Amino acid sequence: MATPLKRVRGLGSARSGTETFWRQRVTAVANVPLVIFLILAIVSHIGADYGTIRGFIAQPLVALAFLALIISAAIHMRIGLKEIIEDYVHDEGAKVLAILLATFFAAGVGLASVVAILKISFGS
Amino acid sequence: MGNSKLAADRPLSPHLQIYRPMLTMLMSIAHRITGFGNAVGFLLLAWWLVAIAAGPEQYAVVSSFFASIAGRALLFLFSWSLIHHMLGGIRHLIWDTGHGLDKVSIEIFAWTTIIGSTALTILVWLVGYALRGGS
Numbered sequence: 001m002a003t004p005l006k007r008v009r010g011l012g013s014a015r016s017g018t019e020t021f022w023r024q025r026v027t028a029v030a031n032v033p034l035v036i037f038l039i040l041a042i043v044s045h046i047g048a049d050y051g052t053i054r055g056f057i058a059q060p061l062v063a064l065a066f067l068a069l070i071i072s073a074a075i076h077m078r079i080g081l082k083e084i085i086e087d088y089v090h091d092e093g094a095k096v097l098a099i100l101l102a103t104f105f106a107a108g109v110g111l112a113s114v115v116a117i118l119k120i121s122f123g124s
Numbered sequence: 125m126g127n128s129k130l131a132a133d134r135p136l137s138p139h140l141q142i143y144r145p146m147l148t149m150l151m152s153i154a155h156r157i158t159g160f161g162n163a164v165g166f167l168l169l170a171w172w173l174v175a176i177a178a179g180p181e182q183y184a185v186v187s188s189f190f191a192s193i194a195g196r197a198l199l200f201l202f203s204w205s206l207i208h209h210m211l212g213g214i215r216h217l218i219w220d221t222g223h224g225l226d227k228v229s230i231e232i233f234a235w236t237t238i239i240g241s242t243a244l245t246i247l248v249w250l251v252g253y254a255l256r257g258g259s
Contacts, residue, residue, distance in 0.1 A: 029217065032210060039207075
């Protein structure tokens with residue numbers, strides 16, 4: 001039986017094949033060490049004063065880890081929220097609106113966090 | 125899928141309420157709920173980072189909220205949700221390789237996720253309180 005590969009490759013109803021599936025896995029793998037970093041970073045600074053926590057995040061490697069976490073988590077979150085919406089919201093208009101809002105939410109909290117890290121790193 | 129014209133008068137496959145709840149099924153639901161919970165937690169993380177960037181006054185507001193009973197409860201749930209989703213996610217990554225899909229393994233994975241996430245969350249908080257020195 002010949003596999004209709006040309007119809008499978010890069011297609012499917014979303015015309016993007018397994019790209020979203022794979023992106024969710026790549027960000028999932030990245031999130032594991034980054035979330036462990038986040039938990040350790042927060043737990044080791046409980047009760048720290050403002051200058052200490054700001055100085056900690058301003059360190060280049062720490063800022064790098066935070067930025068990586070934020071970007072990876074925002075992408076992962078956007079795919080996950082979209083998947084939940086597609087499963088439960090069946091009205092086409094409401095579904096498109098909900099996915100749009102989920103995308104704006106992921107981009108919003110992600111970008112706000114990135115700007116905060118950059119300001120802590122470079123700003124006054 | 126979203127086409128209501130096609131859905132009319134067609135037999136529907138049995139959904140969740142038809143089945144007796146099973147552990148693996150509850151863990152699948154829990155993975156979705158904790159994923160959504162982590163989205164709420166991301167908002168808390170963003171708020172915390174923005175406050176640090178904004179200055180000491182704004183940071184004091186966030187700190188006092190997180191130190192309150194409600195704030196601590198929210199953070200506890202977030203940390204549990206995060207660790208639960210992480211362990212559940214590792215389980216999914218193992219399944220993606222084609223391993224651990226037999227009946228015994230899926231039960232072991234389910235219990236590992238429940239017990240592991242609860243134990244690790246409590247451990248994280250105990251270490252946090254110990255480093256803080258009591259309060």
